[in-house]
Amino acid sequence: MIIDPPDELEAALRVQAKARGVSPAGYVCDVLQRDLAPSLRTPLSAIPFKTGRGMFAKYGQAPSAGEIDANGQICFGILANSFDDCRRCGYPCGSQASV
Numbered sequence: 001m002i003i004d005p006p007d008e009l010e011a012a013l014r015v016q017a018k019a020r021g022v023s024p025a026g027y028v029c030d031v032l033q034r035d036l037a038p039s040l041r042t043p044l045s046a047i048p049f050k051t052g053r054g055m056f057a058k059y060g061q062a063p064s065a066g067e068i069d070a071n072g073q074i075c076f077g078i079l080a081n082s083f084d085d086c087r088r089c090g091y092p093c094g095s096q097a098s099v
Contacts, residue, residue: 003028 005013010024017027056062063071 013024013027017024020027020030022030
């Protein structure tokens with residue numbers, strides 16, 4: 001690549017390169033790497049992602065851990081009772097037989 005800077009920039013480039021002990025081309029490479037390196041990092045996604053936080057806010061406050069546990073005990077209690085009923089009648093679960 002050929003870069004043709006204006007005379008005043010070329011003079012400043014030579015001064016900065018000499019001060020750092022590198023060639024003008026080496027200084028240009030350093031400046032380009034420093035300034036352009038962040039743009040070379042590829043983002044994980046070009047489209048910003050949305051989190052699920054707050055998506056159910058319209059339904060009210062989320063249940064507490066205690067409420068979830070209590071609900072689980074109720075549900076599993078009903079389920080356990082239905083299995084006990086099936087074992088008592090002797091028919092496979094889901095059968096329509098009356099006892």
